[in-house]
């Protein structure tokens with residue numbers, strides 16, 4: 001080969017030209033410069049361009065070079081890229097010269113995957129820290145490897161004019177970076193600098209000073225406003241809680257860096273990986289000294305901590321006396337997070353002492369995501385900023401479907417092709433503002449992904465706004481039972497086919513018999529389920545009040561009035577007993593959440609809650625370490641297996657053991673009851689895969705006991721990872737079920 005005259009190749013060209021189509025997250029992640037540089041390095045001619053379904057490349061060179069080009073293309077892609085699939089085909093040689101980046105092409109009906117928002121990368125951070133750099137201390141620094149994405153994109157293809165950066169005209173220097181294929185900012189759509197980009201509304205020094213002095217500052221972020229204050233200042237945190245009307249829910253924290261997080265929490269390797277990932281979720285961590293943090297997370301031994309994810313966040317901590325800030329969503333009570341400057345001025349006026357805003361608009365609101373590392377895997381508790389709109393692979397083609405989710409912690413789900421497109425956390429669908437957020441997000445995702453649903457799946461509960469929306473939107477409705485949806489969500493993300501044993505434990509879900517379910521054992525596939533066992537029904541008095549007042553659950557589970565209810569006024573007890581006896585305003589429930597409520601109340605831990613799950617969380621938090629014997633429990637024999645915990649409750653009501661021991665023994669009891677029930681169902685059905693889903697399975701203490709028991713009984717155990725085990729994940733289950741029903745009908 002070495003002696004071959006160079007002219008020989010031109011005389012007898014052995015060139016090939018191929019077209020390569022890539023799908024996945026290939027836009028807004030530096031893919032085109034990567035392709036351009038690769039082509040230049042290997043001497044390939046042709047072009048690359050964004051299309052509305054991904055990336056299209058035409059490459060021409062001799063056969064060996066083309067093979068090398070394809071190999072490197074697929075295996076050396078930029079860090080944030082994700083190639084879902086690729087198609088190659090030979091096309092006629094065009095004798096092209098050079099390699100071009102061509103204008104984007106939009107095709108009707110196709111769609112490209114938009115990247116989630118990405119935390120500031122190390123290169124950008126280095127520039128911000130460098131006094132000689134033109135972006136020194138510039139709060140909106142970003143590049144193709146980092147910065148806002150989903151929250152600023154109005155339409156596809158992902159180009160600057162279709163983002164909220166359209167109104168900023170790049171200066172000469174920024175434009176040169178944007179046009180230079182060898183530059184890290186080549187085609188970085190949100191590219192900006194101090195002379196041409198967005199600017200803050202006020203001085204950072206002032207904000208740092210006010211935070212240090214104990215003031216509450218509303219700070220505009222990526223997906224909405226945060227309300228911030230110094231986390232060590234209990235007075236400031238309490239003021240924030242009172243002004244925000246935020247019941248007793250824990251506040252999230254933002255720590256300066258991993259070391260600052262390590263100062264206040266014990267971190268595992270998995271925690272550290274989750275904290276520092278470019279998605280930058282809030283990570284639920286074990287507090288070193290929970291007593292110090294009761295103003296942040298009342299009744300908890302854990303803290304939700306995240307690290308800075310925008311240049312502005314990093315600058316907030318620069319030369320500041322504080323190392324950890326409270327950073328809670330900028331909203332009132334349960335309303336959606338605030339995004340607009342004017343909106344913030346109006347709605348947060350009574351909450352914040354000071355505002356730090358800027359003029360880069362947020363198009364899509366998105367709260368911070370929350371994860372917890374369980375069994376060495378990162379598990380989503382709230383899926384939002386940094387994760388959305390990355391799709392979840394359904395492992396098969398589906399029709400286009402909308403699933404409207406549940407009521408609490410609502411998310412919805414669209415399907416197209418093999419993709420499940422789960423919305424960001426919408427919140428509790430209980431008011432007009434949240435419903436509007438639902439509709440605005442639905443409109444946006446339908447547009448970005450070009451979806452026109454052929455059917456709409458919904459929860460069976462007739463009163464949920466999500467159900468009413470589904471029934472009123474004009475597409476054929478498909479009702480899905482709540483706990484079936486929980487189990488299907490777990491099956492779908494693990495690509496499980498056939499049937500499984502589904503254990504769905506939570507607070508509330510509408511059953512097919514009109515009762516409120518929540519302690520369910522199902523033999524389930526996508527197309528249907530058989531209820532095999534459940535927690536025994538009890539009669540609870542008073543609709544939603546029964547959830548807010550755990551002592552009512554205690555009355556339902558116990559004979560007479562347990563001593564632990566001594567502080568409940570006689571008259572209230574009498575009225576509720578009377579309601580239960582006469583069947584006035586009562587409902588039947590197998591809810592595991594209410595069983596936890598009953599225990600929390602009977603031991604005098606908590607008789608009233610301000611948010612769903614609060615009593616159960618506090619009961620878990622106090623559980624003593626180590627092994628403790630279970631209480632007795634019974635199975636009834638009938639057409640359906642029923643788990644009866646009346647004997648458990650009687651023992652607890654009469655117990656003089658310390659609360660932490662009672663809590664530990666109760667957790668062990670539930671774990672053993674679940675394992676024993678699964679063992680029996682396995683013997684009857686031969687099924688040996690168990691999916692655990694529903695809000696109760698966010699209880700780490702319970703999981704740590706039940707998983708080994710199930711494995712010892714020969715079962716394979718599956719938990720939710722990519723979507724929450726709570727109601728934030730049921731839209732995925734509804735979609736998977738509807739897809740299966742539509743696909744085979």
Ligand code: ZN
Pocket residue numbers: 120121122123124125142143144145146147
């Ligand atoms: Zn960067």
Ligand code: ZN
Pocket residue numbers: 170171172173174175192193194195196197
């Ligand atoms: Zn500029």
Ligand code: FE
Pocket residue numbers: 482486506507508509694695726727
């Ligand atoms: Fe649920």
